[in-house]
Amino acid sequence: MTEFDPQSEYPIGVRRPDLIRTPSGFGLGHLTLENLRAGVIPEDEFRATPETLRMQAQVARIAERDQLADNLERAAELANIPDDVILEVYTALRPRRSSAEDLENWALRMETSYHAAAIASLVRQAAAAYATQGLLA
Amino acid sequence: MTDSSRSRARSERGLRREAIIEPEPDLGLVTMNGPNDPEPELTIVNGVIVRMDGKQSDNFDLIDQFVSMHGIDLEVAVETMALSDQEIAMRLVDVSVPRTALVRLSRGLTPAKMAKVVSKLDPVEMMFALKKLRARRRPANQAHVTNRKESPALLAADAAEAAARGFAEIETTVGVARYAPFNAIALLVGSQTGRPGVLTQCAVEERRNLQLGMQGLTTYSETLSVYGTDGAMVDGDDTPWSKAFLASAYASRGIKVRSTSGSGSEALMGHANGCSMLYLEARCLALIRAIGSQGVQNGGISTVTLPMALPGGTKMILAENLIAAWLGLEVASGNDAIASHSPIRRTAKLMGQFLPGTDFVTSGYSAMPKYDNMFGGGNYDADDLDEWTTIQRDWQIDAGIEPLDEAEALRVRKLAATATQAVFREIGFPEITDQEVADAVTSYDSRDMPDRDRATDVEAADLVFAEEISGVDVARALDQAGFQEIGEAVLGMQRLRVSGDYLQTSAIVGADWNVVSAVNDPNEYEGPGTGYLLEGDRWNLLQSLPHLLDPDTLNPPVSEEPAKVTVVGDAMRGSDPSEVVVGVGPAFLGTLRETINGLRHEAVMSALAEGVASCGGTPRFIRVLRTSDVAFIAHDAASLSGSGIGIGVQSKGTAVIHSVEQEPLDNLELFSMAPLLTLDSYRAIGHNAAAYALNQRTSPVPVELDNYARAKHIVQTTFLHATETAAVEVGAAPIEFVLG
Incomplete structure (x- = not known):
C-alpha cells in the first residue's frame, strides 16, 4: 500500500478507496444493501475512523486551510468517543x-x-x- | 394639504409597510463604517498578539481571544497589516491577482481591517471580487422544505421535487420540536428519491440536531450560529469554544458543518455594542474560520430586513458575503428569509449574489409556497420557480436550479411519498394513508393535506431517539418494502460518512456519488473565458424551460387552399375623388388568411369596405407586392387612389390611413395594436379614410392601448411578419383584386 498523498488523492473515497476502512475494518465495497440484508454489517459501521479524519485533515492543511485541518484533527480525536x-x-x-x-x-x-x-x-x-x-x- | 393620487398609489404598495430609518449607530443600526468601529491595528510581541482593533490583550473578550489564538496567521499578518486599505482593495478587483493570493492575504487580517477594505468597494466591484473569490467552481443552491402540518408525505414529495430540480442541499425544520426525527426521515427518503447524493439537514436545537446527525438521518448542519459580540453569543447559550467543540463533534460523525451568521442579529438582540453591522459580521467570520468551520451562511439571513431598513443595506449584505468568500469559506448567501414586501427590491438585492455566483446562491429557496415555509423564508418560493429559471436563461447564469418537466415532477413526488409511506409502515410509525400520498403529489400546500393525529405522531417520533433508529434502518426498511433503488441511495448517504470527503470546503455530491468541493474543483477564475463557464450540455439544460413555446404553435397556419379572390389586373391610378384604395400586404389572402387577432382576412376586407361606403366613399382593393412595410403599402395605395387617400393593411392586421401628400413614414392615423383591432375597428378605419377623401371633418378612431401587447405578441408578430416578408416580390407592381 503506497502512502497517502493529500495533494492529489482527494476525494479519498474515489482515488484511494483502499485507505478507507469502517470502524470494524471493512472496505467501502462491503457496505452494500445486499450485505445489510444478509446481516453481515455490524451496527454503527457507517462512520469515519480517526485515521480517515486525519487524512482529511491532511487534505485541508495542504489546501492551506489550517483551521479546518485543526478541526478535523479534533474530530479524529472525538471519533471514538x-x-x-x-x-x-x-x-x-x-x-x-x-x-x-x-x-x-x-x-x-x-x-x-x-x-x-x-x-x-x-x-x-x-x-x-x-x-x-x-x-x- | 391633499396628497396627489399618485403619491397615494405609491403609499399603498407593499414597500411602504416596511420601516426605513436613519442610522442609529449607538444601537448598532448602521451598516458599515460606523462611528464607533475601531481602527484596524495589530501588535505582535514575541509571537503573541498583544493589541488588536483598539483593544489591549488583557481587555480581549471571548471572540478576540479565540480569533487571536486561532484565527490569524502571524507571519502573513506582518505583511498584510502593513498594506494600505486602498492597496488591498485594489488587489481584490485586480483580475491578475488570483483567488489563492487573496485568500492567503486574508489569513493575516483583523476583522476591522477586512471591514475597512471591503467598504472601499462599490457594488459592482464587490460582485466582481465575489465572482473571483467563490470557493467552488460551479455555483449551486439550497432548498427549504417544510410544511405547517409537518406532513411526512408532503415533505418527502417536496424534497424529491427539489432534488430533481438540482438543489444540492435541502434543509427542513419543525414547528413542534418533537417532530424533528420524522421530518428528517421524510427529507432523507424524499431527497434520495429525487436525486441520490443530495445533502440534507433538519435545523433544530443544537443537541437534538447533533443527535439526528449521529443517527445518520441528516448529512449536514448549519445550525452553528455565531454572533459578533460576546453578549449575543452568550444569549445564544454558546461560546467560541463550545462552537468549536461542536464543529469538531459534527465532523467526527461525518457531518458537514456550516456556521450561520448574518448582520443585524447583534442589534436585534441588544448586544451590538454600538458597532456597525459589517464590522460585527467581520468578527463573526474571523471566528467562524478560527473554529474550523468549512463555511457559513450569511448575508442578513433571518434578520435581513434590519440592514435593509438602513442606508447601504443591500450593499453591506453583499460585503458580508464577499468577506466570507475572501476568508476561503463556503458561502451560502442568504436570499432565504423574506427581505422585502417589494418583489422589485427583493430581486434587486438578489442580483448581488445571483450574477457573481456563490457556492449556494440562496441558503434556502422555498421549494414549496411560502405559506408552508417554517424558516420565515420564502423570499423566493415554488410560485417563483419559472421566473428564476427564466432569469437564469436571460443572463446565461447558473444559479443552481434546473427546469423540470411536470410529468417528471409528478413521478418523483409520488414515488417519494409512497416510499415514505412504506418506511413508516415497515418501522411501525403511524400510518401514512393512501389519501395522504395522493394529496402530497398534487397539493398546492399543506392546507390541502389531510390532518394527522399529532399526539400519536410525536410519541412515535420520540422513539427514533429512544431506540436510535438510524439512516441504515431507513435503508433497510426501503429494501424490505421493495424500494431498492431509494434504499441504495439512502445507504449511499451513509457510506459517504465513512470517507468523510464532503467535510472539505464547499463540498456537494454530484452524479455517481462524486464529491465536488473547493479542493478538487476550485474556482480558478482569472478573467474572461476562465473559471466556470455556462456552456454545452449544462447551458442547454438550463435553456430548455418547460414553458418554452413550440415554434410550430407560433408559426401562422399556412393555407394551401387558394383564396376566393379574383385578380382584376395591374392596379391603375383611379380618378374618382370619392375613392379610397385599400392596399394589403403581399401574403394577405395568400399564404396568410387571418390577422394576429384571429380575424379572417375576408371579414377584414368586408368591414373596411362597409366603413368606406358608410361615409359615402368608394373602396377599391389592391395587393402591394414590392414591400411588407405597412407605411409603404399604405402610401402605394394612396398614390393610386383617386382621392389621394389610402389604407394599408398588413396580413397580421396592422393598419394605417395615409395620404399621397405625406411622406411615406408619416400618416393620418396609425393602428399599430393589431391584436386589439376588431371588425368594428376596421369599419371605423374605413369610415375615417372616406371622410378624409371627401374632406369631411372627423374625429380620429379611438384606439385601445395595451402596453403589454408587445410583451405578449412580439414573437408571434415576428413569425407573421417573416411570412409576409417572404411573400414580397421585389420590383413587382401592385395588382387589383376583388373578393369572390
Whole structure:
C-alpha cells in the first residue's frame, strides 16, 4: 500500500478507496444493501475512523486551510468517543455550566481516557477564557 | 394639504409597510463604517498578539481571544497589516491577482481591517471580487422544505421535487420540536428519491440536531450560529469554544458543518455594542474560520430586513458575503428569509449574489409556497420557480436550479411519498394513508393535506431517539418494502460518512456519488473565458424551460387552399375623388388568411369596405407586392387612389390611413395594436379614410392601448411578419383584386 498523498488523492473515497476502512475494518465495497440484508454489517459501521479524519485533515492543511485541518484533527480525536460523552462535553462548555475544576476534569478525562490532547487543550483554553469573562459556574 | 393620487398609489404598495430609518449607530443600526468601529491595528510581541482593533490583550473578550489564538496567521499578518486599505482593495478587483493570493492575504487580517477594505468597494466591484473569490467552481443552491402540518408525505414529495430540480442541499425544520426525527426521515427518503447524493439537514436545537446527525438521518448542519459580540453569543447559550467543540463533534460523525451568521442579529438582540453591522459580521467570520468551520451562511439571513431598513443595506449584505468568500469559506448567501414586501427590491438585492455566483446562491429557496415555509423564508418560493429559471436563461447564469418537466415532477413526488409511506409502515410509525400520498403529489400546500393525529405522531417520533433508529434502518426498511433503488441511495448517504470527503470546503455530491468541493474543483477564475463557464450540455439544460413555446404553435397556419379572390389586373391610378384604395400586404389572402387577432382576412376586407361606403366613399382593393412595410403599402395605395387617400393593411392586421401628400413614414392615423383591432375597428378605419377623401371633418378612431401587447405578441408578430416578408416580390407592381 503506497502512502497517502493529500495533494492529489482527494476525494479519498474515489482515488484511494483502499485507505478507507469502517470502524470494524471493512472496505467501502462491503457496505452494500445486499450485505445489510444478509446481516453481515455490524451496527454503527457507517462512520469515519480517526485515521480517515486525519487524512482529511491532511487534505485541508495542504489546501492551506489550517483551521479546518485543526478541526478535523479534533474530530479524529472525538471519533471514538461515545455520543453521550460528546453531548456532555458540549454541555459543559456552554456558558456558566461548569466550574474551572469541572472543565479541568473534563480535560484530564479527554487526555487519559481518549488520548484527545487537542480537545483537552481546547477545554483548558475555554476554562481560562471563561474566567476572564465571568462565565464559569 | 391633499396628497396627489399618485403619491397615494405609491403609499399603498407593499414597500411602504416596511420601516426605513436613519442610522442609529449607538444601537448598532448602521451598516458599515460606523462611528464607533475601531481602527484596524495589530501588535505582535514575541509571537503573541498583544493589541488588536483598539483593544489591549488583557481587555480581549471571548471572540478576540479565540480569533487571536486561532484565527490569524502571524507571519502573513506582518505583511498584510502593513498594506494600505486602498492597496488591498485594489488587489481584490485586480483580475491578475488570483483567488489563492487573496485568500492567503486574508489569513493575516483583523476583522476591522477586512471591514475597512471591503467598504472601499462599490457594488459592482464587490460582485466582481465575489465572482473571483467563490470557493467552488460551479455555483449551486439550497432548498427549504417544510410544511405547517409537518406532513411526512408532503415533505418527502417536496424534497424529491427539489432534488430533481438540482438543489444540492435541502434543509427542513419543525414547528413542534418533537417532530424533528420524522421530518428528517421524510427529507432523507424524499431527497434520495429525487436525486441520490443530495445533502440534507433538519435545523433544530443544537443537541437534538447533533443527535439526528449521529443517527445518520441528516448529512449536514448549519445550525452553528455565531454572533459578533460576546453578549449575543452568550444569549445564544454558546461560546467560541463550545462552537468549536461542536464543529469538531459534527465532523467526527461525518457531518458537514456550516456556521450561520448574518448582520443585524447583534442589534436585534441588544448586544451590538454600538458597532456597525459589517464590522460585527467581520468578527463573526474571523471566528467562524478560527473554529474550523468549512463555511457559513450569511448575508442578513433571518434578520435581513434590519440592514435593509438602513442606508447601504443591500450593499453591506453583499460585503458580508464577499468577506466570507475572501476568508476561503463556503458561502451560502442568504436570499432565504423574506427581505422585502417589494418583489422589485427583493430581486434587486438578489442580483448581488445571483450574477457573481456563490457556492449556494440562496441558503434556502422555498421549494414549496411560502405559506408552508417554517424558516420565515420564502423570499423566493415554488410560485417563483419559472421566473428564476427564466432569469437564469436571460443572463446565461447558473444559479443552481434546473427546469423540470411536470410529468417528471409528478413521478418523483409520488414515488417519494409512497416510499415514505412504506418506511413508516415497515418501522411501525403511524400510518401514512393512501389519501395522504395522493394529496402530497398534487397539493398546492399543506392546507390541502389531510390532518394527522399529532399526539400519536410525536410519541412515535420520540422513539427514533429512544431506540436510535438510524439512516441504515431507513435503508433497510426501503429494501424490505421493495424500494431498492431509494434504499441504495439512502445507504449511499451513509457510506459517504465513512470517507468523510464532503467535510472539505464547499463540498456537494454530484452524479455517481462524486464529491465536488473547493479542493478538487476550485474556482480558478482569472478573467474572461476562465473559471466556470455556462456552456454545452449544462447551458442547454438550463435553456430548455418547460414553458418554452413550440415554434410550430407560433408559426401562422399556412393555407394551401387558394383564396376566393379574383385578380382584376395591374392596379391603375383611379380618378374618382370619392375613392379610397385599400392596399394589403403581399401574403394577405395568400399564404396568410387571418390577422394576429384571429380575424379572417375576408371579414377584414368586408368591414373596411362597409366603413368606406358608410361615409359615402368608394373602396377599391389592391395587393402591394414590392414591400411588407405597412407605411409603404399604405402610401402605394394612396398614390393610386383617386382621392389621394389610402389604407394599408398588413396580413397580421396592422393598419394605417395615409395620404399621397405625406411622406411615406408619416400618416393620418396609425393602428399599430393589431391584436386589439376588431371588425368594428376596421369599419371605423374605413369610415375615417372616406371622410378624409371627401374632406369631411372627423374625429380620429379611438384606439385601445395595451402596453403589454408587445410583451405578449412580439414573437408571434415576428413569425407573421417573416411570412409576409417572404411573400414580397421585389420590383413587382401592385395588382387589383376583388373578393369572390
